[in-house]
């Protein structure tokens with residue numbers, strides 16, 4: 001395989017092999033500790049502007065298929081693995097990972113010591129890097145990494161949102177392992193209308209809502225409160241999405257205007273925007289939480305949920321106004337994992353109850369949102 005290099009802005013360089021597309025790209029270099037779910041990770045729009053390193057050492061062994069997608073395409077900058085599996089073995093597989101990346105124009109690199117890279121990021125923090133197959137000169141690549149923009153202060157949402165509104169009707173795949181909770185779903189009865197504001201939404205979220213008997217209308221993340229209210233929703237969902245939430249003034253304004261008028265549920269970026277709308281502040285984590293086994297304590301029930309996560313920013317608990325409370329805490333570092341407004345029907349979580357990939361412990365949050373809409 002041809003050579004590829006990753007150069008970090010602090011001067012560290014890794015040399016490996018190229019798979020997928022060739023070329024050159026910059027991005028924030030981050031790592032994900034999930035052992036499976038690489039196709040869901042590749043198609044999660046929240047990774048826009050990032051080069052993802054998988055900590056699990058063998059990736060690609062079950063190929064890819066047309067169903068396990070979380071959006072219409074691959075939005076990330078680059079993908080790094082220790083070893084690319086040369087053989088794919090799964091009856092659902094329709095293509096090889098390297099062909100999937102090549103077709104999407106995403107540069108992949110294998111054959112580096114991913115453990116050393118991840119330990120470096122954990123110590124020094126997530127940083128900007130350049131992944132290249134066309135320029136293999138260390139000094140030149142490091143200079144490019146230093147000159148590349150980071151994520152902070154940039155609006156990446158406008159690069160991944162849908163152009164216009166549409167109705168969502170796809171339900172969860174029969175492959176989704178929700179058998180244990182499926183009987184709790186209201187198969188008939190009230191059909192609340194959810195307007196899902198899409199900032200780069202993972203599709204398993206509206207699949208869950210549709211499965212819960214909700215009627216779902218997806219609107220672009222730039223939607224105004226008047227546009228949302230004109231659809232006469234019973235509840236408003238705020239999606240996950242890429243980058244720094246702080247520059248997204250238009251989204252924060254919309255949420256401020258909806259707060260108290262309609263029940264609101266936010267996931268990940270959605271929760272961050274909800275927090276910003278209530279006056280909370282955001283800070284950047286050293287290297288973020290990305291994986292499928294992050295422990296979260298539900299402060300109301302005392303239960304610990306094992307959760308799927310992907311975020312690099314977090315709400316600052318110290319800036320919480322009196323009318324907001326922390327409902328969930330990340331047990332690895334005590335960061336805010338869930339908030340609730342005390343007087344308005346609005347809550348959010350920093351993690352991914354829709355899983356895909358990951359455990360289903362937090363699926364109850366969709367039921368909670370459903371119930372909140374009925375009670376309102």
Ligand SMILES: NC(=O)CC[C@H](N)C(=O)O
Nearest residue numbers: 240241243268269312313
């Ligand atoms: N998955 C998400 O919604 C990520 C939120 C935000 N972009 C962060 O990195 O913190």
